[in-house]
Amino acid sequence: MLVVYFSSVTENTRRFVDKLGLPSARIPLQKSSPELVVDEPYVLVCPTYGGGASISHQNSKPVPPQVVRFLNNQHNRSLIRAVVAGGNSNFGSDFGKAGDVISAKLKVPYVYRYELMGNEEDVEVLRLGLVDNADALGLVP
């Protein structure tokens, strides 16, 4: 089981993923860093950066460009099995919207939504959910 994630300089997602205690790989922040290429099925953990698109109509791209680039690699895209999204509930109906977009586009289940770096319950619920359903989700290589 592999967790692939992106996290900006605020590192909320990195902290959440660290607490899961599962094998993980990070999508690089800088374009100049070597591209991440994965070789096994994974669950993607992605923060939302749409800026409340539904309300402001200013930015309709809640998925960070680094994640879009990673998924534009057909090999990487073929191995995604589920998506988890982070966000901030202050954004109302756009809370965790990156997960809706990725799920609809890549036809994978949106299995969990959490706020900022997640709390203890988020960590436990998601970890157990992934471990217990690894086979059903296709997360076992």
Ligand SMILES: Cc1cc2nc3c(=O)[nH]c(=O)nc-3n(C[C@H](O)[C@H](O)[C@H](O)COP(=O)(O)O)c2cc1C
């Ligand atoms: C510019 C900006 C736009 C954001 N837009 C949204 C949004 O549309 N929906 C949402 O749920 N969270 C939104 N967030 C909150 C982030 O998803 C949240 O802070 C997340 O934990 C950041 O993860 P990171 O520190 O790993 O990058 C936004 C945050 C910023 C700074």
